[in-house]
Amino acid sequence: MFCFILVFWLKHSHKMELNTITFQAWNICFLLLLHVAHGDMSYSLPEELKRGSIIGNIAKDLGMETGALSSRRARTSQLCELDTASGNLLISQRIDREELCAQATACILQYQLLLEQPLQAFSIVLDITDINDNSPVFPTGEIKLDLVESTVLGRRFPLESAHDPDLGTNSVREYTLSQNDNFALEMGNQMNGNAYPELVLKKALDREAQVEHVLKINGIDGGNPARSGTASILIRVLDANDNVPVFSQRVFKASVPENSAIGTVITTLQATDLDEGVYGEITYFFSHLSDKLGGVIEIDPLSGEVRVSGVIDYEEASSHELDVQAKDGGGQASHCKLIIDVIDVNDNKPVIEIKSASSNVAEDSKPGTMVALINIYDMDTGSSGRVTCTISKNVPFKLVSEVKNYYMLVTDGILDREVQPEYNLTVTATDAGSPPLTSVKVIPIAISDINDNPPTFMQSEYNANILENQPVGTFVIKVKAEDVDDGSNAKIQYQISKDTNSEVSSFLSINSDTGEVFTSRMFDYEQSVYFQIKVTARDGGGPSLSTTCIINVFIKDQNDNAPVVLYPVQSSGYIAEDMVPAEAPRGYLVTKVVAVDADSGHNAWLSYRIIKATRPNVFMIDLHTGEIRTTRTFIEDDEPKHTIVVLVTDNGLESLSATATVSIMLGDGLPVLSELLEFADESQESDNLTLYLIIALSTVSSMFILLISGVFYFKLCRRGYVYRSTTASLPVFPTTYCPSSFADFSRCGTLLNDERYDSFMTTGSWRGDFRFASNTDTDTLKKRSAAYQKNTLRRLSADRATSLKLIGVDILTYY
Template sequence: METSGKLICRQRQVLLFILLLGLSQAGLDPRRYSVVEETEGHAFVTNLVKELGLGQRELSKRGARVISKGNKLHLQLDQETGDLLLNEKLDREELCGHMDPCVLRFQVLLENPLEFFQAELQVIDINDHSPVFIDRDMLLKISESSPPGITFPLKNAQDMDVGRNNIENYVISPNSYFRVLTRKRSDGSKYPELVLDKALDREQEPELRLTLTAQDGGSPPRSGIAQIYIEVVDINDNAPEFEQPLYRVQIPEDSPIGFLIVTVSATDVDTGVNGEISYSLFQASEEICKTFEVHHKTGKIRLKKQLDFERIQFYEVNIEARDAGSLSGKCTVLTQVMDVNDNAPEVTVSAFTRHIPENSPEAVVAVLSVSDLDSEENGKINCSIQNDLPFLLKSSLENFYTLVTERPLDRESQAEYNITITVTDLGTPRLKTQHNLTVTVSDVNDNAPAFSQA
């Protein structure tokens, strides 16, 4: 019984190797599927028997399974029916944040014979979040000398949804002085800008209270509100002006906390208290507030926490210069985070055969994939094993490798091999990761009995 099992295992390894020769032609173009977020678990995605053109029971016979990076599976495969089902209810915002589209990549692995199919599952957003203002009460101090047509950027609302379900426009309650415009930033987010249509008169109306509403484009639409309190102040007729409206800087991601990014500078031609300037972050998200700080007197912008290129590559930091008379000027600091080689390569073993029969022709030992979160040269990878072993590491698909025997093994000569897979990136300094595999050589009846004496 045991000998029969070993023979089947050996035949299986031969078949895996034969199919591996044509592996580069399988699954080059990923198959694409989609599911709406919050769909209940075990919902149907597709039928792999029909998709792959296989027989009804071929999936189970060939040991089909679904694999993904880090072995975190959001899908499950019914090998009897071929149905690919959701493993759980998916939350698009939890999986991808504001990234759009939200695509989860996975592979379908057929073990016997070995074959890969690349696939992608797009999680489609639903309008399950309303716009929210971080500051629901805003105070604006506007000089009565402000001319009609002047604009005042307001703090924006935030919406976890994406696409048309994100913020579409802003409206303001009816009044005689202001209207609101919806502006779009370089990253696609929208913010409100208050426009003065009619000159203010502090003596007639010293303050105004307006309701600002953020509306998304979902169906049905959702909205959030904030209150704007406008205090009309007496003449301070010159607002601070920055030397340049836009600053562009580049920062290595390993810059230390306290690193000086840039110094912004504004001037005010007014004298006395009306000419004293104070700097601060403006329209800053929680992430920007945690990452940057500006000195209120000098305008020096420094790092508050370590940067991570793999998480965020670009920041748009808005700075406000406000004088003692409460007039203000704005500038933008576009900060690009530069990658450094701070992530070691990762190795994921998708399939592994621990026991190899001796005297077998070339056999497949393991199938593995490698990846590196860094970019450009820092993300390029070399993969190797020790030179003194009867094994070869062959490249198949991009970033996929197959470990095979170089020649038939002899258990009587060596019954066990320790294989170290070394993955090294091309960055500076070079980082490497090692993964150890232990392979044992199974005995076959290839030696006749021999007497110790003739």
């Protein structure tokens, strides 16, 4: 309603044309409504203020503290500058209303005030008021008129108006004419209500009395103080030319599309003159043509065709008002008004301006976080000026518009730098013209990393092998973890996990940067063959994230233990004697050397050799079992006591050895047992051996059951004494001759640690049995040796069947 009332008031009070009134009224209404709707800050100021003049206090008008403008990095542009310390909006350059708004009724400029952290935009509306800073100026300094002396009294001669860029009361308000007898000055009104001066003939001209009349005309504006401009009027009195050119109409209207080609005819003006000859020849020209229009529109002086002579742009001016004069050959002239409306075409692409943008967006940003502020506008009008804006599809961003022509780019989903570290968002602005024009701008957005991914080991479990006795600092293994985060969040430090047993954690050390693991002590396979340690990888984020892997460390054996002889017991004071019948045949089992090696595998495989004997070639020893047998029958010349030195060597790369001294006594009257013969009853033994092999193979196929039975057997037999037969008269070996650290479990090594040595020690043959006890000594062994030989010989026959059943277990133990 207000807008309609404003249109009506402008029409009747200013006598303006309806199109001009409507455009100006709606422009004012739009600005007022925009101010009310969006809370714009409006300031009214006169033009030509000095630089640094205060327009208003932004901080006060926004209800903010003065220091807030500085902390939020407030800024504006173009004509104004902001003093963030005081909050004052200052003039930054000369403001010339006529240059900015030309002849527009209202000169309203709109700028943006941007605040960051958080990002906000406000509109600043400046209403530039006019001051009387321009004097009226006539198009030419001298106006020439050729009047026929027969010109009738009261004849009116329109003069070109003085031009004053100022508006309202500051524009031209009156004209004065210098004192003379023939002419008077009166005002005439144009169609648009503007007044122009007319020279009126009040007294008849007499060429013979006065050929020329020189007058002065002053154009005076309504400013305070008033300004004026002067032009000379040179009137030449001619012979009779009593008809002036006459236009077909006082106001001509035409239209032309902007960007029309040069030479395009806009319209043709026509005037007629009833005179003949030179007085009837009409010439057309523009009375007043501004510098801007001088290169855009031209008129043919003879035909009156108005043509396009340059680039005509709707955005610079939507219409042009031109004064056209038609003059005949006698100097008589008439005027008309030409109004050219410029038709807008869709020749301007939408403009995309990034007012503020964040180069990095954290990947944990919540949906709705503002990333950029975009200003989009189109210089065209109507449908050609309506712009729609879109961004790339399938991206976690969207556009939100709360202020006209301004769009906020905000997050619209979950961001994950590890999936996509950056986006190149394409902003597309398309107007509604025909055909539509499109502008495109790419906004790069980098996703900044947060520590949301823990390190990940290449393997959850590592196996490492290391030889025993390696020096401290020996490289063991290298663990590696990766973190898909970036920067410090991906920098990994390694350490032994606190979950690891404190004693175990001291075995190894780790390079915190490379993950290389080194030994912190020397390892002994005989003390420990395996241990487990945990390694933690921790990133450099805040808070840091970590993960753990397991390292299984296996100690590999080296041949660092020499064989130890268990039987016969080696003592500096006494060596046990073994009895053999003097009638013993070739191949008769005399005794057995029992040795063990604390190493394992090949390093624990033992070999036996005789390196010294009282009489050579009487006894032989099995390379693998250590059984000593006769190589021939004894003769009368043989000594009754023989001493044999046996070398026991292991199978290590650099073999270690031990020696055992065996003392053998020949006994008369001792019975010869066929069971102790190596070649006795070969056919029967061959049959029995086949049976035993079948039993052994069956046992191997049932290894699981055998192992369970074995464990159960050892559990029952772990007592103070361990027996393999019920006979109590077996030879006894004191524990003082058997180190407590040796125990045979039939594993990969000969011996492993145990608290006490109380397990069964096999001789490798069913033909000899031994037991160990803690309550025996060397004297007891010496006294009982003879009885042992006799009792053993008698018992072997009775226990043969029982011994044969155990051969399968011995074979498995050997392998």
